[in-house]
Amino acid sequence: MPGALEAAEANARKAEERLRMALDTLPEGIVFLDAEGRYILWNKTYAEIYSGSSDLFKVGLKLEDTLRIGVARGNYPEAIGREEAWLAQRLSLLANPGVRHEQQLADGRWIMIEERRTPDGGSIGLRVDITELKTALQRADAAVAELNQTQAFLDTVIEGMPAILLVTDANTGRMLMLNRAGELAFGHSRAEVLGHGYDKLFGASEAETLCEQDRRLIATGECSGAQEISFEGGDGSMHLLSVRKMLIRDAAGAPQYVVSACDDITEQRENEQRIIHLAGHDSLTGLPNRVLFNDRLTRVLQRKGSASKVAVLCVDLDRFKTVNDTLGHPVGDGLLRIVADRLNDCVRQGDTVARLGGDEFAVIQNNVEEPADAAILAQRIIENLGRVFETDGHQLVIGASVGIALAPADGESADALLKNADMAMYRAKSEGRGAFRFFEPEMDARLQERRRLELDLRRALVAGEFELNYQPLLNVAEDRISGCEALVRWRHPTRGMVMPGEFIALAEDIGLIVPMGEWIIRQACSDAARLPPGMKMAVNLSPAQFQSPNLVPTVVQALAASGLEPERLELEITESVLLDNSVANLRVLHELRAIGVRI
Template sequence: MPGSPHRQFARQLARATGPDGVVDIARLGLLVGAAYEAAERDRRRAERAMALMAEALEAANGRQEALVRELRTQNARFVAAMDNMALGLAMYDAEERLVVANERLNAVLGLAPGTLRVGMTYREAVAACIAAGHFPERSADRVYAARRRIFAPGASLDVEEVRGGRILAVSGRGLEGGGCILTFQDVTERREAEARIEHMARHDALTGLPNRAQLHGRMEEALARCQRGEEFAVLVLDLDRFKAVNDTLGHPVGDGLLRAVTARLRAQLRETDTVVRLGGDEFAVIQTMAAQPSAATALARRLIATLSEPYEIEGHQVVVGTSIGIALAPADGGAPDILLKAADLALHRAKAEGRGTWRFFEAEMDARMQQRRRLELDLRQALAAGQFSLHYQPLVEVASGRITGFEALLRWQHPERGLIPPGEFIPLAEETGLILPLGEWVLREACREAASWPGGVSVAVNVSAVQFGTPRLVDAVAEALAAAGLPATRLEIEVTESIMLQDNITTMAILHRLRGLGVRISMDDFGTGYSSLGYLRSFPFDKIKIDQSFVRDIGKRGDARAIVRAISGLGGSLGMRTTAEGVETREQFERLRADGCTEAQGYLFGRPVPGEAAREMLRTAASAAAQATAAA
């Protein structure tokens, strides 16, 4: 090759040879030395090149081994991820052969391990599922023909199927170039949980009955049929004396009673009827496809009879009753809420007229309820507007005839309706809770007025059972006495036996705290309730007030006088004063004196009057006493 080391050496050797062909030894030596050095350099370069090549090969082998290790790690992770998936996974290639399958696949499908395995065809997989009970009453060919469409590129599948008693969510996608990927998820527990939640949202947890949410839907369906001339009845039931069962026997017995009531209700209804628990001890029945009102009347009669029969609950015999209000559709309303309101108004009438009975809705019921609603709104404004006042009725000592005190009686002067009787607004105030601020106002006003009377004259204030339901009562009494500067011994708190039916421990604690203030306690309307003697033993009342119903008949019926004499004797034996209410005639007064009654109250001595008139009454009495003393 031109320019190669060999040619260069030949040219240099020719130059070292003389014309005579004799070689210059010195120059030849130099040439040989240079050639040797050049060869040595080439050898070293070759060795370095070989070393570099060896290093490169070693590095390449290392990278390849690392890549292989990484691929193995990734593959292991992929396999672990697939095998730990909650889903069953299957991938088929373009020839419809299973190329990827995780361990969950057979388990999710309810197949024995290894039933579906890599290498088997899709048709074989379908046949294995058919053999395991999937797709009942369908052949493998039929299922295969319907399902192989998933192998088309871009095809999709998203369905839920019941297979072998389980609910499977199946999702599939066709792959580009053929083949498909399928996933299977067991959603049985999820669907069952959703069904339970749905059931709970529409049913009562205690009784299993449909709840108010379903009631509206059923009523809407029944109202739609009313357009074709049908009619139906809505009965609203409320158990009588259920609260007493809860209070005395406990809530577990109360819950058992509600379940027993539900069973009796179901036994009395037809398949076309619907019974619903509205809440608490209140139920509703939709009675359809029956001639009304006769069918509703017959059903109400049966329900009252069957629900009032004794129950055996956890070893206790329990007796309750029921009251029923009935509304008829479409006559009483064309919407669920209107019908329920009508039936509820009829229920209130049934309970007010003695319980254990039924009443049909009447138009005037709604008018009375609207009037009651307006009265409630006015009542909420009356206290702030200064529409309330107190009148005072004298209490007279039987032996001397002197005024020993006054009972404070609440009056409401309505700006439009005039004087409203306490019997109309006091129960409403108790029901709405307005009795609490109203009762505190009465205490403050009565104490303020009594502070202006002579020292020996007391004031009696009636306290509602609702007020005894809050510990605030004792503080309210103490604050009223302090603000008026009235000695506690001049305040008398009148209570009825109804407060003793509440939480007896709490009630007794409040009574003793009031007694601790120095306040006197009297039992009002004695003899009209029950367990009165037990109450007198449980708390040492200062006074017993004999109900006016006994006083009214004291001259007409011997039993009335006998009761008055017995109560007076009982009070004397226990160290309690006795006050007879409703005394209107001198004859009644003389009999009460003879029977040992210590105090009297009634129209014979004076009607309730405003505070100014009460003060004048006291001044007149004081003047008459002074004149009598002077004359003596």
């Protein structure tokens, strides 16, 4: 009997030693508390996580006492200034196991905490360092438990683990244990799977992969890296597991068990795919962005032979800035989504439509046998984008200008083709919009000239280089001059007199048309006040100016400053304003008429 008792005690010590060794292999911190919240056992990782308080860990010491000392040491920044409230909250979470929460340590690390009750009223605490997860999106690859402990206590630990743990016989490959997390994930009770092979839970190919991994582990004794395996979950959907394996040997050193620790990484992979998608796509329209566009174009150019051409079309929306500035970004965003849909409708399968930024889009047209193919597509785009758009209760007319560059004649690289198509597009805009142009080598010089003109135009308003000329208005019935129409001119210091056709469209493109229009109203009212009584002053309004929230205040201030009677001011608007019979436009018309201004 004494020999048997000594053997039993030795086995117990050995079992406890193996348990401690198994716990110390875990990447998670594990702590066991009794029903009074006193320390029973903890592993090395737990001590490392709480290194600022590890000197306090003693069997029988209450967790509450170590927390208080840790708070006093400043180990928990969340507790600073609210020490008692923080302690109460932390202890209440301990008293209500099963709820995960997070904790920040003084060194900046974040720890995920989960408590589980044991049958004797104590608890098992799990601590996972989730710092990387907090700072880098979905980089979680939670290390799974590698356990080697006595069977009775092993069940308690495993059932408290959130990861799937699966134990198979190293000799027969039959499953011997599946924890609660595994039951929930696979949709099978352990009674249904124990005694069966992997094919009870996995498809034939996946089951064979797992068996081969077991054979390699048993043969070499080395733990391989994580293996990703798919399976059909209890909810009927496909899931992805990250599987890590550990070999447990018996006292004689022979392989006995293979422990598979599994993490469901389905959501992580889906998030990674979403990130990859977002990296190459525009979040507003879902179209490829500039990066993916350039990549696809480069690939196309690398594989195309001389017998087939590729066209790049740059598409810029006309008057989009007016919509965005006057009706707001939500309306502009809705318009861009519809534009993306219409562009996709214009192209063939295999072509690429991308949003490069703002209101600029681009198209890769494959298998272009002759320039006419690209011209047909460009005209189709112009016609589709010229139709009325309906979004957010507004009817909008914008239009588009298209530039075309052909490979290899206009460039053999993605950058060169896109640059040349962009220049052709600016040429189309400068010639009246709503048109397409093919790239021509001399366009580079013209683009440089346009950029110089843009810089001069931005300076002109501040420098006072604009002036008004007045065209008489004849009343044919009475055979007399009834007023005049204000016509803006730009007296450039070196170019001389610049006519409106050379700068009005550019002013609209770069957002100067509204402040320029406000200056015209003020100056025209001031000049009209010096005309004979009854003489009217006509001023043209651009759509952007009419939709500007400053229009009515500008008119009121100009009339007041000049002393001009409101009925002598006549504002001319285009049909496109009337086509959009929005509430905002109607309100502006009523306000102007209420002032006495003629429309």
